[in-house]
Structure formats: C-alpha cells, structure tokens
Amino acid sequence: MFDHLSLQCDDLDASRRFYETLLAPIGISVVMEFGDVLALGGPDGAPKFWLGKQTTGGTQREIHVAFTAPNRTTVDTVHRTARDLGAEILHEPKEWPEYHPGYYAVFVRDPDGNNVEAVSHS
Template sequence: MIDHLGVQAADVEASLAFYLRIFAPIGMRAAVRFPAGNSVVVGLAAGESGPEFWLSAAGGGETRELHVAFRAPDRSAVHAVHEAAVEAGAEVLHAPREWPEYHPGYYAVFLRDPDGHNVEAVHHGNQVTV
C-alpha cells in the first residue's frame, strides 16, 4: 500500500550522512539526488529496490511536513483520487501529471491532508530501475 516515505529535514546533508552511516548494515544508499531550491532532495534505497525513503529540506521552523505516497494501479486511479479530492474540497498541491525528474512514467497527484501533510497517489507506468 505505501509506495515511499518523504521526511523533511532541517539539514538534508546532515540527515543524509546520519542515515547512510547508521543504516549501512542494511545496504542503504543514496539512489537519486537532484537540486531543489537552495538544497537537494535525496532518495534512499536498500538492496536492489529503487528509492523508497526521501529526504528534502523543511519548509520552515520546527514544523515538519510528512509526505506519504500510496501506490495506484494505473493512471485512471490517480485521476479518480484527484476527482475525489476536488469533490471533498481538499487542497490540490499538484494536479495529476507525469514527473520525469523522478523517472519516466512516474504519474502522480499531490494533495494536502487535513493535518497539512503532503499525500500522493502514484502510478509508476514504465518504471526504470534506479
């Protein structure tokens, strides 16, 4: 059910160093890294999997936004989630579209939950192993 988890950090590089050092015994590695504003976003993986745990810069002070992505079976399901969110009056952060910076075929909608967290429905389409 859960596709990946994103955690916002006050200092992405310090958090990355922590996770890579502490979880080296399980094979944790930085699989994807790309710039985001004045910081970076890093996707961590273990073994042969693609990135499942993501680190990005916190948007402000002590409040941290949680990001959770739920796997969708196809693009139609992503659209259905979007439609249900609109009907319920939920805040849509990003309407359904492909996100090629993640990988070709990554198709997702991003929403804000009642507690302010970023939740996503994602279909991977023609997923490329990272």
C-alpha cells in the same frame, strides 16, 4: 523498506473521513480500529497506515506519504475525489519525468497539512 507508518492527527474523525474517501479508489480502507487509533490497509487486510489522535503536542511538521495506484486512471480518480472533498490540490495529476519515465502522480493536502500523493509507475 518500511513495515508500516503512523500519523498523529489533530482531528481523527476528519482524517478518517479524508483518508477513507481519498484512498478508496486505490482499494485502501480501515481494517482495524480501537480507541483513538485506526489502521488502513489494502486488499490483503494488513494494517500498514495508522492514524491516531495527536498525543505528543507541539507543532506538527509536514509529512509526505505516497500511495501506489495501479494505473493513471486511478490517480485521476484520487484527484477528483480530493477535489470533491475540498482538499487543497498541491500538484494536479501529471507525469514527473524528473523522477523516472512513467511516474504519474497527484499531490494533495490532508486535514493536518501533510502532503499526500497517489502515484502510478506505469
């Protein structure tokens, strides 16, 4: 449905470390950077998830973003990685049948307070 997503970060370096480490098990890494902006992408190298320094000021509202994991093992790896990073675990990995059968996900908090999910639909 969307082409790409961009988040503003209070501490771009902290967010970069968080997302590079957290999303590595899914095959997502920094594919482009310039100045105070960087983009992450998957194996195709397309910049889909952008991070930049906070520029609009004010209070940031929580955003929820979900990344597709190929299987449950990868969701569990993302969970362990988040724990190793010291990230707040919002919901341990589990199946969420209220969404649909086979929906298996973990939810964690990023350095800016956003709700980040890794989900497998298998």
